[in-house]
Amino acid sequence: MQLSKRAKFAEPDARTTTVGSCVQFRINYEQIKQLPIGKAVLSDVISAGGHLWRIEFFLRGDREADKGEYVSIFLVHISKCRSVMAKFEVFMMGRDGKPSTSDIRWICETFEISEDDDSWGWDEFMELTDVEKNFLTEGHVTLACTIMVMDDSAIPLPPSDIGTHLGRLLDQTEGTDVSFIVHDEKFPAHRAVLAARSPVFRAELFGPIAEATMSSIKLHDIAPSTFKAMLQFIYTDDLPAEDEPGDSSIEMFHNLLVAADRYALDRLKVICAQKLWEKVSVNTVATILACAETQNCQELKNKCIDFFAVEENFKEAMFTDGYALLVLKFPSITAELKTRVRP
Numbered sequence: 543m544q545l546s547k548r549a550k551f552a553e554p555d556a557r558t559t560t561v562g563s564c565v566q567f568r569i570n571y572e573q574i575k576q577l578p579i580g581k582a583v584l585s586d587v588i589s590a591g592g593h594l595w596r597i598e599f600f601l602r603g604d605r606e607a608d609k610g611e612y613v614s615i616f617l618v619h620i621s622k623c624r625s626v627m628a629k630f631e632v633f634m635m636g637r638d639g640k641p642s643t644s645d646i647r648w649i650c651e652t653f654e655i656s657e658d659d660d661s662w663g664w665d666e667f668m669e670l671t672d673v674e675k676n677f678l679t680e681g682h683v684t685l686a687c688t689i690m691v692m693d694d695s696a697i698p699l700p701p702s703d704i705g706t707h708l709g710r711l712l713d714q715t716e717g718t719d720v721s722f723i724v725h726d727e728k729f730p731a732h733r734a735v736l737a738a739r740s741p742v743f744r745a746e747l748f749g750p751i752a753e754a755t756m757s758s759i760k761l762h763d764i765a766p767s768t769f770k771a772m773l774q775f776i777y778t779d780d781l782p783a784e785d786e787p788g789d790s791s792i793e794m795f796h797n798l799l800v801a802a803d804r805y806a807l808d809r810l811k812v813i814c815a816q817k818l819w820e821k822v823s824v825n826t827v828a829t830i831l832a833c834a835e836t837q838n839c840q841e842l843k844n845k846c847i848d849f850f851a852v853e854e855n856f857k858e859a860m861f862t863d864g865y866a867l868l869v870l871k872f873p874s875i876t877a878e879l880k881t882r883v884r885p
Contacts, residue, residue: 563590566635567597567685571678577601579610591628591691593621598661599685605665613673616663617689619653627652627692630662634677635684642677650692705778708735712777720747721758727766729773739776742805768797775810792821796833803837815842822846824855828864835872847875851882 567585574583582604585597596618602610617630631648633641651662677683711717711732718730737744745751746759761769771794774782781798799814801807818830819842827846834843850856856879859865869876 563588563689563691565597565685565687565689567599567687569599569683569685570681571601571683572681574601579606580604582614582616587620588689590689591626593619593623593626593628593691595628595689596620596659597685597687598663602670603665611670612666613668613670614663614665615647615667615685616661617687618659618661620659623655625652625654629688629690629692631688631690632667633686634668634673635679635686636677637679641686705780709774709778711735712773719757722769723758723760724764724766724769729766729769731773736776740805740807764801765797767794768801771798772801772805772807772810775807775813779809781813792818792826792829795821796830799833799837799839811837811839815839818842819845822849824858825862826864827855827859828862828868831875832864832868832871835875847879847882850879853883856883 565585565588569583577583579602580600581602582598582600585599588595588597598614598616598618600614600616603612604614604616615632617628619626619628627650629648629650631646633643633646636642645668647664647667649662653660653662673683715730718732720731720733720736722729722731733743733747737747771782774780795814795817799811799818802810802814815834818833822830822845827850831843831846831850833839834846850859865876
């Protein structure tokens, strides 16, 4: 396949759907199949990275030398402001509606300022017979494209450090105006930070209930380690590193999920569900499924049931202690599992 520059055009029926710098370019094949060599279908103008772009699709190639046997595809830089480096990635959408990643092509080139539109792409992207055989669907072919602009003219921004700065407040007592006593451990905190992150804390610390006037609040139904991890998330939007693998970390994320649900920390709840899903195995799936059901994590529950419903997994998991507890506490789930087990 030859990587090359340029082409010229015609404008038959085509439609471009743009999501950021990701594009699906759907082309009406029936209307363009008689196009001569060197005539292209043009996408709409695409904005990416502060530059304007267009995709040119030559059904029968852009050169007479190819005898119309190859499809040609080019990315055209139509902005005149400055040169720019960009990565252009293209693959065809298959008849099943999924991308054909085996046919993916990409380039990373510098598009210069010139009197003519500067372009890069492929004279021989794919044989026309392959397009017609494998990618023609209901009279259309669809390209999936991404344009990533690497613009070194912009002033670089450092990564966000707000989480680091707020996290330092946890290690200091300056400005704290409330503390929590959890099993004899004291955790100083800032009412405004807690209230900004959790509607439950907002109601407790600024509402008409007793905690709003208390400088020290005792909590009885949460472990110190869980409360500490939750505080770190509230201040930094991140969790502490995992020190313990296996069942102990499952218990930790389970407890943190309960706390996240209690204090309406929705993002933390999803993070905990994700962490628990990463730890699913035949030995843990029943325990994690029970946790998902208790805390109303529907997506985690569905994933666990899908895992459980594979016959090989079910045959092993049903002999675990977690499954015995699942049968006892949630008979409706175990009944559903037995109907869904697939050989």
